[in-house]
Amino acid sequence: MSNRHTLIARKEAVRARLTQTQRELERERTLPRSNSKRIRQMEQQLERLMAEEQELRQEIDRSE
Numbered sequence: 001m002s003n004r005h006t007l008i009a010r011k012e013a014v015r016a017r018l019t020q021t022q023r024e025l026e027r028e029r030t031l032p033r034s035n036s037k038r039i040r041q042m043e044q045q046l047e048r049l050m051a052e053e054q055e056l057r058q059e060i061d062r063s064e
Contacts, residue, residue: 004063011056018049 025042028034 004060007056007060007063011053011060014049014053014056018046018053021046021049 021042025039025046028039028042
């Protein structure tokens with residue numbers, strides 16, 4: 001598998017984790033007694049995942 005294909009596969013995996021984390025965050029926010037510490041942690045994780053996805057997109061673009 002080429003480097004580009006590897007990068008695309010990694011980006012897809014990051015995107016899946018990002019989607020899952022977004023769903024978990026929304027679910028947590030709707031709870032009557034939501035855990036603010038957990039919400040902050042998930043928001044930070046979302047930021048990291050979005051940054052990683054952007055970095056992978058740039059690497060994919062450079063690999064053309």
